[in-house]
Amino acid sequence: MTQMAISLSRLANEEFVAPGRSGCPGCPAVMGARLAMKVLGKDTIMVNATGCMVANYGYCGAPLFPFIHSLFENAGALASGVESGLRALGKPDVNVVVYAGDGGTVDIGLQALSGAVERGHRLVYICYDNEGYMNTGVQRSGSTPPWASTTTMPEGRRDWQKGSIYAARKDMVRIMAAHDIPYAATASVGYPQDYVRKVEKAANADGPAYIHLLTPCIVGWGFPEAMGPKLARLAVDTLAFPLYEVEDGHRYRITVRPSRPKPVAEYLGLQSRFRQLGDDDGIIEIIEKQLKRRWAHLQDLAALAGPGKEPGE
Amino acid sequence: MHPWSASRPLSAWLPGGYCRSRRGAHRVFRPVIDDDRCSKCSMCWVYCPEGIITRGERYTIDYDYCKGCGVCAEECPRSAITMIREE
Amino acid sequence: MPRSYLTGCQAVAEGARLAAVQVVAAYPITPQTAIVETLASAVARGELDAQMVPVESEHSAMSVCIGAAMVGARAFTASSSQGLILMHECLFMASGLRLPIVMAVANRALASPVTIFADHQDSLATRDACWLQLYAETCQEVLDYILIAYRTAYHPEVMLPVMVCLDGFFLSHISEPVSVPDQAAARDYLADARPAYPMLDVDDPRCFNVMAFPDYFSEFQRDRFESMRKAALVLDAAFQEFEASFGRSHARVEGYRTSDAQFILVGMGSLMGTVKQVVDDHRREGHLVGAVRITAFRPFPESEVAGLCRNATAVGVLDRDVSPGSGGILFAEVSKCLYGSAPGPRLVSFVLGLGGRDVTEETVTRCLEQLLTPAAQVLGGAVHWPDANTATLRKWGLGDADGDKS
Numbered sequence: 001m002t003q004m005a006i007s008l009s010r011l012a013n014e015e016f017v018a019p020g021r022s023g024c025p026g027c028p029a030v031m032g033a034r035l036a037m038k039v040l041g042k043d044t045i046m047v048n049a050t051g052c053m054v055a056n057y058g059y060c061g062a063p064l065f066p067f068i069h070s071l072f073e074n075a076g077a078l079a080s081g082v083e084s085g086l087r088a089l090g091k092p093d094v095n096v097v098v099y100a101g102d103g104g105t106v107d108i109g110l111q112a113l114s115g116a117v118e119r120g121h122r123l124v125y126i127c128y129d130n131e132g133y134m135n136t137g138v139q140r141s142g143s144t145p146p147w148a149s150t151t152t153m154p155e156g157r158r159d160w161q162k163g164s165i166y167a168a169r170k171d172m173v174r175i176m177a178a179h180d181i182p183y184a185a186t187a188s189v190g191y192p193q194d195y196v197r198k199v200e201k202a203a204n205a206d207g208p209a210y211i212h213l214l215t216p217c218i219v220g221w222g223f224p225e226a227m228g229p230k231l232a233r234l235a236v237d238t239l240a241f242p243l244y245e246v247e248d249g250h251r252y253r254i255t256v257r258p259s260r261p262k263p264v265a266e267y268l269g270l271q272s273r274f275r276q277l278g279d280d281d282g283i284i285e286i287i288e289k290q291l292k293r294r295w296a297h298l299q300d301l302a303a304l305a306g307p308g309k310e311p312g313e
Numbered sequence: 314m315h316p317w318s319a320s321r322p323l324s325a326w327l328p329g330g331y332c333r334s335r336r337g338a339h340r341v342f343r344p345v346i347d348d349d350r351c352s353k354c355s356m357c358w359v360y361c362p363e364g365i366i367t368r369g370e371r372y373t374i375d376y377d378y379c380k381g382c383g384v385c386a387e388e389c390p391r392s393a394i395t396m397i398r399e400e
Numbered sequence: 401m402p403r404s405y406l407t408g409c410q411a412v413a414e415g416a417r418l419a420a421v422q423v424v425a426a427y428p429i430t431p432q433t434a435i436v437e438t439l440a441s442a443v444a445r446g447e448l449d450a451q452m453v454p455v456e457s458e459h460s461a462m463s464v465c466i467g468a469a470m471v472g473a474r475a476f477t478a479s480s481s482q483g484l485i486l487m488h489e490c491l492f493m494a495s496g497l498r499l500p501i502v503m504a505v506a507n508r509a510l511a512s513p514v515t516i517f518a519d520h521q522d523s524l525a526t527r528d529a530c531w532l533q534l535y536a537e538t539c540q541e542v543l544d545y546i547l548i549a550y551r552t553a554y555h556p557e558v559m560l561p562v563m564v565c566l567d568g569f570f571l572s573h574i575s576e577p578v579s580v581p582d583q584a585a586a587r588d589y590l591a592d593a594r595p596a597y598p599m600l601d602v603d604d605p606r607c608f609n610v611m612a613f614p615d616y617f618s619e620f621q622r623d624r625f626e627s628m629r630k631a632a633l634v635l636d637a638a639f640q641e642f643e644a645s646f647g648r649s650h651a652r653v654e655g656y657r658t659s660d661a662q663f664i665l666v667g668m669g670s671l672m673g674t675v676k677q678v679v680d681d682h683r684r685e686g687h688l689v690g691a692v693r694i695t696a697f698r699p700f701p702e703s704e705v706a707g708l709c710r711n712a713t714a715v716g717v718l719d720r721d722v723s724p725g726s727g728g729i730l731f732a733e734v735s736k737c738l739y740g741s742a743p744g745p746r747l748v749s750f751v752l753g754l755g756g757r758d759v760t761e762e763t764v765t766r767c768l769e770q771l772l773t774p775a776a777q778v779l780g781g782a783v784h785w786p787d788a789n790t791a792t793l794r795k796w797g798l799g800d801a802d803g804d805k806s
Binding site: 042043044045047054057058062063064065066067068069070071073074076077078079080081082083084085086087088089091094111112114115118119 | 422423425449450451453454455456457459460461463464465466467468469470471472473475489490493599600601602605606607608609610611
């Protein structure tokens with residue numbers, strides 16, 4: 001903890017968002033935007049796809065950096081235009097960051113994002129993943145865990161393949177890594193030190209960089225508003241959301257290794273969206289098994305990158 | 314005052330600008346820092362979604378804008394922050 | 401001024417090169433593709449210093465233009481048909497953010513069924529997106545309009561995007577002699593074409609495209625509405641300046657032999673060359689006929705059209721488009737201008753030239769003859785389809801060229 005505090009204390013004291021945003025108290029998505037801006041600094045243009053951040057910054061918010069709310073599906077393309085325009089005007093030193101939700105990223109915005117990173121624009125794309133369409137009232141997205149209850153799938157998705165290790169949701173980091181971009185990573189607001197380090201790496205990448213940030217949603221997941229960071233930490237500690245990074249599309253590296261993974265029931269039990277699973281121990285067991293297989297697979301991928309590639313070495 | 318913190322009016326000609334509003338009035342619980350227990354570790358500052366905790370000799374909270382979410386109290390490793398019900 | 405043989409697509413590309421566009425984003429679609437190919441090779445040869453962004457869709461093409469224009473770069477794109485419709489959502493964003501983007505539209509019909517050939521359905525479907533729309537008759541106009549479009553789009557009284565429309569294949573792929581202005585003169589003409597204020601600027605940070613609640617939204621719309629109205633005068637000034645600089649005269653609306661005309665055909669685009677030919681032929685036979693060509697469909701030249709047509713006996717509107725459930729789109733616009741003028745001309749609606757069907761002298765003659773027919777013998781309210789294949793209509797049980805009279 002001490003070590004984390006020391007490193008985080010390097011972050012700018014300056015706030016890049018004036019207080020007085022609208023949006024929910026305790027919102028973890030806002031924590032992610034705030035910390036990213038502290039790393040990127042004020043010479044940054046933010047493009048924000050339609051979603052909760054429009055409710056946070058776009059109703060009565062006060063970003064103190066250039067900010068544009070794009071359409072739902074074109075944040076990647078609009079940011080490409082910003083980057084190309086800056087290049088044309090000879091202003092390459094301005095950071096371009098997209099901060100978009102999972103709906104605007106893994107579903108409707110996937111094509112524009114894929115095009116942007118394939119073309120190689122120099123931008124940092126941060127997807128704040130709250131695992132559903134939370135701003136419109138908790139509908140399921142391609143990033144919703146199949147066993148979660150949403151307003152459009154109250155019973156969750158029961159057709160998920162029990163043999164699948166990726167649990168029938170889009171694995172955006174693998175999708176981005178498959179574009180061979182310099183940097184792609186998962187992150188969690190529960191591990192801010194890991195996150196800010198990744199934002200810094202992404203900003204320094206020579207090309208497009210992608211960070212998939214887990215930001216629990218108080219409303220959509222159903223937990224008390226003080227618990228966002230704790231949930232985000234538990235997701236990592238129970239292997240429900242592993243933290244890793246992929247360089248140049250193939251060098252996998254696990255960045256946070258829970259020494260002894262906690263039982264996933266501890267994570268699921270704190271959220272009302274999993275209440276419909278009931279006391280079916282069978283399902284919890286299957287989920288647990290799935291997560292462990294995925295973790296093993298990740299370790300295999302990291303091992304391929306070779307020893308000496310571990311963090312801290 | 315921050316140079317940019319003056320509110321810009323929404324202009325019909327320029328669809329830019331921003332506004333801000335004081336949200337503190339809606340708060341149900343108020344976080345109170347116990348300076349004796351506070352080790353100035355930054356964790357409340359890191360997690361505060363409003364960015365209204367100021368680090369320094371003493372850590373202070375801007376109650377005009379604090380929504381009382383309680384994340385600071387929950388994350389404080391030394392339990393130096395208590396949530397007290399507003400009158 | 402050197403003359404070259406240029407296709408409509410090449411003329412667009414020359415216009416964009418002369419306008420020194422800085423970001424070009426486009427997605428391939430026939431018949432627009434040659435525009436971007438020409439620009440890409442100009443960039444590759446070092447004749448144009450621009451960022452080419454080969455996007456993965458037209459939706460993204462317009463989004464890239466929006467992003468580039470938001471930081472103050474001069475953005476250009478071109479599209480057609482399905483591509484234009486795919487970017488529909490972004491068109492409203494571009495005009496709402498008051499961005500001076502210029503787009504060439506190589507007009508092409510909309511599926512289904514599939515076609516790659518010309519009509520005006522695509523750009524007219526975007527009628528209410530608050531883009532200025534200019535329709536060219538010749539390749540020379542295509543080039544000139546691109547420069548005029550940028551000059552107008554950046555004008556502080558306007559600050560709206562502009563479409564320059566050219567009929568697919570009829571203009572896009574036909575070579576004509578075109579005078580190409582020199583770079584310095586074009587630069588001078590566009591000297592004032594700069595963003596009126598910084599938008600996404602780290603030295604003056606602001607938020608854009610945020611929520612406008614009911615207490616503001618209507619005024620934003622009114623603001624665009626008024627700017628579009630003012631755009632008419634700004635366009636007139638841009639045309640005048642253009643003539644002073646380059647010696648060619650253009651206008652929002654062109655009256656052809658209308659001073660004493662009793663029978664007038666109104667239309668847009670390349671078919672007007674044929675119409676003028678037929679007007680000449682009928683004049684030789686002693687008929688008092690004339691033509692009105694709409695160049696600026698948005699802002700629509702209402703008073704000018706009314707002035708040209710008010711005293712005619714009959715006005716026929718040639719629509720290379722159709723609004724099912726209503727009739728010709730241009731017809732509705734022209735009717736509105738003439739509403740209330742007493743006694744006012746008899747108005748006749750013609751829908752023709754759809755999906756690339758050639759508008760021949762014979763077709764136009766048929767329209768004129770319809771106009772010349774005494775009013776008593778004409779069915780009111782019908783939409784005429786003067787180039788209809790009557791055999792097919794009959795086989796399909798769809799009435800005849802003058803509507804379904806069953």
